[in-house]
Amino acid sequence: MNYPIYLDYNATTPCASEVIEAMLPYFGSHFGNAASKSHPYGWVAENAVEEAREKVANLICAKAKEIIFTSGATEAINLGIKGTFEAYSGEKQHYITALTEHKAVLDTFSEIEKSGAEVTYLPVDSKGTVSLEELENSILPHTKLICLMWANNETGVIHPVEKIAQLAESKNLIFFTDAVQAAGKIPVFTKGIHLMAISAHKLYGPKGVGALYVRHNHDLPKPLAQIHGGGHEKGMRSGTLNVPGIVGFGKAAELRLAEMNREADRLEILRNRLEKGLLELSDTSLNGSQLARLPHVANIAFGGVEGEELLKKVNQKVAVSSGSACTSISPKPSHVLAAMGLNADLGRASIRFSLGKSTSESDIEQTLDWVTKVVLELRK
Known part of the structure; x- marks a missing residue:
């Protein structure tokens, strides 16, 4: 064609040639299930997954144990938002996001609204930016989470993530950022951030694999699992791991860190x-x-x-x-x-x-x- x-x-983005090369052995000779703990096929697969987890964590300045692999950013977003909503079950709940978020975020908030959540959708100005003052004024006594993307997928506009993180920290709120368009394109960080969604196919990795960063060592609730059956990924996301995809994600993250x-x-x-x-x-x-x-x-x-x-x-x-x-x-x-x-x-x-x-x-x-x-x- x-x-x-x-x-x-x-x-x-197209898979980088180095990514394809790294993935190929895990479709064939190293085909083991990463959850098979009793023989070398499983051990090799598990080691490959953990190496990739470290590389993805390095890209966003996180710890390896804070990376939960998913089928993509949409699943990561659903896990972060719906899982938080369920973690606060029985409480009055309010969430803050913006009108310019990706549909994966907006549609997920629409779903939890049906179950009783209150959601404030912040407006933006003509440049696509949110007002930090309006964000702070929108916080209610029962606000649980602020969800604002790092960089907009349509305009490229970057939100003041550091200031939003500081505000969330000062109010003891969970801060969730969709960093799909930012990670691997510009430097990102996890200081003050509790949840972050990223995707491999936006940074020269394969489709069908993403991750949710879940901050450790804080008192706010972590999201509850949305997929059950085996307790994989620290019980947060059950299902046989996509070893070739995860290996590709890790290699793509490593390459982007070097060349970004x-x-x-x-x-x-x-x-x-x-x-x-x-x-x-x-x-x-x-x-x-x-x-x-x-x-x-x-x-x-x-x-x-x-x-x-x-x-x-x-x-x-x-x-x-x-x-x-x-x-x-x-x-x-x-x-x-x-x-x-x-x-x-x-x-x-x-x-x-x-x-x-x-x-x-x-x-x-x-x-x-x-x-x-x-x-x-x-x-x-």
Whole structure:
């Protein structure tokens, strides 16, 4: 197949060749079940899992024992939120999140609302940022948890995580952050954070594996298991471990830790070149903050064109999206951009460009030429 230029790295990333190489033996010669404690097949698999756990922990400045492997970030988010709700069962409960969170977070909060939880959905300003003052004012006597993402998947906007963690700590609240788009792209930390969701396929690892960081050594309740049957992963997530996937996750984390800062600098230069060229077109604007955002993401609104037609034409030569891959099948405008105040038409006519390891200067120049051509033709 003659693939287009790929600029949709926030949707998923290709497995690094080193990751594939690390995984292959665990599909074949080292096929053992990591829970088989009585023979070498199980021992080899268990050792591989524990090595990977250490590598994933290193990526986010955690301890290995604080990493719980899951089938992905969506499961990690469900475990963190629903598990906390159940841990406080019988108590009046209030949660705080934001309107621009990923659907995995918003839909999970919607579910616990059906069971009696109160949820405050913080608004954002036109740049996609939350007000720390409004966050603090939203805290009630029965607030249990604050859930705010590290970096937005559509705009790349980075929340002031350190200040949010400090606020949560001062109020003795659980702080849960969806760090799926941040981990492996920018440095992250766990100080003051109780729960963190991350995913392998966003950082050049395999699909179908993620993790929930669960902070140890504090008095607040830890989430209760949502999947039962065998007591794997310290009883928090039962099920036979995906050993090849976990090994791949560990290798990807190790690679990202080594190359992340250098690659971020390279991609920021390319992103800025793309953004500058696109914003030279009339009636275009940047969605989100110019400053506090991921170095590889640009979300641009193109006025004067019909959104569905724009996306269809651009994707003939450049693979991009209008928002989250989880909602790309929907013709509705992005809930993130709507929360930032964009009207529906402009929200539909916005494109997220997300760059990655294979993105070259030539890709950027070709993308500029093609998108400019498409926009000008559609405006005729």
